[in-house]
Amino acid sequence: MARKTGSSGEETARQLRAAALKLFSRDGYAAVSMRQIAREIGVQAGALYLYTADKQTLLFDLLNRHMEELLQAWDDAPKPDTNDPARRLECFVRFHIRFHLPRAEEVFISYMELRNLEPDNFARIEKQRRRYEGLLQSILADGKASGDFKVADVKVATFAIIAMLTGMNTWYRDGGRLSVDMVEEIYLDMVLAAVGVER
Amino acid sequence: MARKTGSSGEETARQLRAAALKLFSRDGYAAVSMRQIAREIGVQAGALYLYTADKQTLLFDLLNRHMEELLQAWDDAPKPDTNDPARRLECFVRFHIRFHLPRAEEVFISYMELRNLEPDNFARIEKQRRRYEGLLQSILADGKASGDFKVADVKVATFAIIAMLTGMNTWYRDGGRLSVDMVEEIYLDMVLAAVGVER
DNA sequence: GTCTATACGTCGATAGAC
DNA sequence: GTCTATCGACGTATAGAC
Numbered sequence A, B: 001m002a003r004k005t006g007s008s009g010e011e012t013a014r015q016l017r018a019a020a021l022k023l024f025s026r027d028g029y030a031a032v033s034m035r036q037i038a039r040e041i042g043v044q045a046g047a048l049y050l051y052t053a054d055k056q057t058l059l060f061d062l063l064n065r066h067m068e069e070l071l072q073a074w075d076d077a078p079k080p081d082t083n084d085p086a087r088r089l090e091c092f093v094r095f096h097i098r099f100h101l102p103r104a105e106e107v108f109i110s111y112m113e114l115r116n117l118e119p120d121n122f123a124r125i126e127k128q129r130r131r132y133e134g135l136l137q138s139i140l141a142d143g144k145a146s147g148d149f150k151v152a153d154v155k156v157a158t159f160a161i162i163a164m165l166t167g168m169n170t171w172y173r174d175g176g177r178l179s180v181d182m183v184e185e186i187y188l189d190m191v192l193a194a195v196g197v198e199r
Numbered sequence C: 001g002t003c004t005a006t007a008c009g010t011c012g013a014t015a016g017a018c
Numbered sequence D: 001g002t003c004t005a006t007c008g009a010c011g012t013a014t015a016g017a018c
Helices: A007-029 A034-041 A046-051 A057-078 A083-100 A104-112 A119-146 A155-168 A180-194 B008-029 B034-041 B054-078 B085-100 B104-112 B120-144 B154-166 B180-194
Strands: none
Touching: A007 A034, A007 A046, A007 A057, A007 A104, A007 B104, A034 A046, A034 A155, A046 B120, A057 A104, A057 A119, A083 A155, A083 A180, A083 B085, A104 A119, A119 A155, A119 B104, A155 A180, A180 B154, A180 B180, B008 B104, B034 B180, B054 B104, B054 B120, B054 B154, B085 B120, B085 B154, B120 B154, B154 B180
16 A cells, blocks of 8 residues: 655655756756755755765766666667668667657756766766667668668768767757657758768 | 066966866866866965956856857858858868867867856857857858758758767867868768768 | 754865965 | 965765654
8 A cells, every 4th residue: 555645765766866857957967966956856965865875876877767768769669671771770860869859858968967977887878878879880881881871981970970860959949940750850861861862 | 578487477377277178178167176276287276366257257268268269260261262052061061170179178168068157158158159050051051042952951950060060079089090181071071961962 | 754963075265474 | 476274155975863
């Protein structure tokens, strides 16, 4: 039976992550105090340490969760039943946009707060990030080998496309001039063109 | 006559900016203390306030200098004596890469520390940034109007190209696999292809 | 599970000696 | 121009009451 009064541990833990995500993304990890986070969820600073070992672990958990969700979502995503590199690239681009666009805060801290991770934590997140980049890199390498893509350098193209796509999050706002679907088509066009696919 | 002993005000001011740039870019504005900066240049914390009103002004000066140098460098850069949009875009891309690649620290803090600027300072930097983006946007708009470029949305294409190019700074290292000239050609190819220019 | 109280360090910035 | 000393506030994290 769930308790009726007070707040359960699981719920408070969830609130803690939500508050940390919001404040870290708005003001930056280093500029946010544990007192602020506690105030945000209506508890005292000391109570936070029931749910996280320390501030650093709180940051790492946010980034680690985000990367694991990303990789898991890709594994679960439907894949085209063809080896055509252009179709596989299209699939990746659409996936990337649809996953990242509704997660502005997570994407933002995953990039901005890397430097505030302690070395061991940093290494673990970097490994996940490289795994994700490797997905795109494989598609580009296959497309280059088959002659479907015109790509001077696969590694640079990988960085360029990821940077281009992730840049969406710096300007896209819900309810703005463009819908998610429109953004998706625009970026897809540019990515395919950039690797030399005629449309 | 220049003084022989001690350090002059101008020289210390220069050292202060250099130390702040180094530490802010490495650890982040909020995580760096005035005492650390002072230690870096071999003075006491109190002495820094002879050269800057406060920590915030120090950050603003770094970003403001960077943006003014960028806009001035563009004004001074040689321009093609043609209205061909593809040639003008090529000129912009080459300029962007050559200006930004050797300024990794300045570029990094100009993006990462925007959120740590107070509202007035933020507005001033944003205005300069929009002026720079406007340069590319004009070229793309002209190229779309003339039919030289295939661009679905000029504003999105502007953001996409800037993001793609600035992404260089996250991976490029001096003495690495690729020279500046090679990077320049690779990115130029991708940008031209992305807007539908045949090469 | 959350509170108050607190230890102990560091912060930005200033005052005043030299 | 730089130093030492210092103010008052705030930081993370823990101890122990309830």
